[in-house]
Amino acid sequence: MAATLNFFRRGRNFLPLFLFLWGCSPSSDWQVSHQKGSQKEFNSSRLSYPIRDKVNGIGVEMVNVKNNLRTYLEVHSQTIPPYKNNPKEALIRLKTDEKTIHGIAHRHEGGQRATLPADLQEILVDNLIKGSPVTLELIGYSTTLEPCDFALAYQEMQKAPINIPIQLPFKL
Numbered sequence: 001m002a003a004t005l006n007f008f009r010r011g012r013n014f015l016p017l018f019l020f021l022w023g024c025s026p027s028s029d030w031q032v033s034h035q036k037g038s039q040k041e042f043n044s045s046r047l048s049y050p051i052r053d054k055v056n057g058i059g060v061e062m063v064n065v066k067n068n069l070r071t072y073l074e075v076h077s078q079t080i081p082p083y084k085n086n087p088k089e090a091l092i093r094l095k096t097d098e099k100t101i102h103g104i105a106h107r108h109e110g111g112q113r114a115t116l117p118a119d120l121q122e123i124l125v126d127n128l129i130k131g132s133p134v135t136l137e138l139i140g141y142s143t144t145l146e147p148c149d150f151a152l153a154y155q156e157m158q159k160a161p162i163n164i165p166i167q168l169p170f171k172l
Helices: 002-023 118-130 149-156
Strands: 032-036 046-049 059-064 070-072 089-095 100-107 113-115 135-139 141-145
Touching: 032 141, 032 149, 046 118, 046 149, 070 118, 070 149, 100 118, 118 135, 118 149
Parallel strands: none
Antiparallel strands: 032 046, 046 059, 059 070, 070 113, 089 100, 089 135, 100 113, 135 141
């Protein structure tokens, strides 16, 4: 009995260290959510990578509806500058370990959101699945997407939402 009591007394000294290390454990930045529609063809899935730097960062959101994937880029502080004074276009630079690619994204009304073109979207997904980080740059904004857990989250996004007649307060 005394030995057990001494163990708990000594363990109390390690509690702050344990809590610190547990709080610093890495978690996936990629977040998956499913939205069930009134009919099967209206179901959608979303995979997002939140903005780390609210001033100069870029948030990424991939939306899958009817097996049609779209990748949206969003900023919070200012508008994305239009490309060559065209309010519907924005210049995007995608950097991988192997190369840098420039493209034109569709700039949305309001200027804080843009849709990545299909060819850059394919390069982005392929590199992240392979485990290579990808840097996205818009004029004045930049973010590096880490591939940690991307392949698993992307696979989860491809799945159909679970058909449960009630809303649960947690994810399955």
